Amino acid sequence: AERVIADYFTMFVEKAWKALAKQLKISISNLQEIWDLIRTLEPRPGSHYAAADPHFIVPDLIVTKRDGEICVWLNDEFLPEVIWNHAYEKKVADQQDEQIEWFVREKYRQFMWLTKSLEQRKQTLVLVVKEIMERQKQCLEEGLAALRPLTMRDIADALNIHESTVSRVIRNKYVQTPFGTVELRHFFTNSLSAENDNEEASAAKTKELIKKLIEAEDKHAPLSDQKIADLLNEEHQIAISRRTVAKYREQLHIPSSAKRKRY
Helix, strand or coil: CHHHHHHCHHHHHCCCHHHHHHHHCCCHHHHHHHHHHHHCCCCCHHHHHCCCCCCCCCCCEEEEEECCEEEEEECHHHCCCCCCCHHHHHHHHCCCCHHHHHHHHHHHHHHHHHHHHHHHHHHHHHHHHHHHHHHCCCHHHHCHHHCCCECHHHHHHHHCCCHHHHHHHHCCCEEEECCEEEEHHHHCECEECCCCCCCCEEHHHHHHHHHHHHHHCCCCCCCCHHHHHHHHHHHHCCCCCHHHHHHHHHHCCCCCHHHHCCC
16 A cells, blocks of 8 residues: 555556556455555544634524425524614713714614614515525425526516625525525526426536435446436436536536446
């Protein structure tokens, strides 16, 4: 294993194992054993001594399904609260100074505008998420594999608001669903053609199906990109090219069939 890493690293990771086995005068199954051994090692041993605290995601909204109805509410327990300091107002009001009174009135006007804006933003966020979930309700039962094509314009048109408003509202927002905590932007996805079906397939759904097909494959005979494209067409009526499968597979950080093969 040490010799392979020191002298044949590129050939090894690129899985040019037939040529490598000849050079080392060992079997391909021996290379597989070396591969399995190396994968048990820690490439970043210093990470065990890192002092950084883990980053936890707190969902901004929570979605559940009760009696067939989709329920959406804000998880505002962790949101900062804007309050008006009445004690300070009373203290400065006792000064009986017109300039101070004007200053307090102006600040109170700004406070009311801010609280009203925040409340309106909360309501818009809930409306947007509810509309998203109504259109992606199948995801609440089947997960992201059931995603349908959806754009921000679709939501904006349905709620009679501007598309940029939808974009601002969902930015960096997470929602807790029955299948896990998901960033809201993941519910928006482009469409692909689906043969023999009135429905369109989403790019996100197709990626999820590709991932599941690869997870279930025989690792001794992994699926080629063309075979995955054929299976998507036969089993899910999704017609995409081998090149598109390769692009989605790379976006999922999944290696090619040659590099997934076990010996």
